[in-house]
Amino acid sequence: MKPRHHLYLDDELTEQLDALARKPGSSKSAIVADALRGYLARRGTKELDDLLKTRLDRISRQLGRIERDQQVLLETLALFIRYQLTVTAPLPEADQAAARALGQERFQAFIDQVGRRLADGRTVANELFARDSAGEGGP
Numbered sequence: 001m002k003p004r005h006h007l008y009l010d011d012e013l014t015e016q017l018d019a020l021a022r023k024p025g026s027s028k029s030a031i032v033a034d035a036l037r038g039y040l041a042r043r044g045t046k047e048l049d050d051l052l053k054t055r056l057d058r059i060s061r062q063l064g065r066i067e068r069d070q071q072v073l074l075e076t077l078a079l080f081i082r083y084q085l086t087v088t089a090p091l092p093e094a095d096q097a098a099a100r101a102l103g104q105e106r107f108q109a110f111i112d113q114v115g116r117r118l119a120d121g122r123t124v125a126n127e128l129f130a131r132d133s134a135g136e137g138g139p
Contacts, residue, residue, distance in 0.1 A: 007032070017031060017032070
């Protein structure tokens with residue numbers, strides 16, 4: 001058995017409810033029940049939206065910081081490369097092949113070292129942070 005409720009509606013809302021209830025297969029109780037269900041569902045959704053909004057705002061700020069840090073790193077790398085290319089004197093033509101071979105060997109050693117350090121979780125940034133937190137500072 002369904003509980004009975006006594007509701008008071010204004011004249012305009014009563015007319016609209018009566019008009020909807022005249023359609024075949026509908027009743028005032030079903031219309032009001034559906035409307036109330038929808039209203040309550042939207043209230044729950046709004047609370048969920050408020051909770052998610054806070055979390056999404058925090059994630060958005062974190063992504064903004066990551067993007068800024070990435071731009072700083074890229075700019076630093078670009079300036080370092082430009083500086084290195086500017087101060088490094090070109091090799092004589094006779095030494096080019098030997099220099100290329102040595103450069104390739106050094107580059108491969110560099111890539112291997114980067115791979116090992118990342119696989120072990122040892123990064124220069126972690127080492128610098130550890131040194132700073134120990135109070136050592138400096139380069």
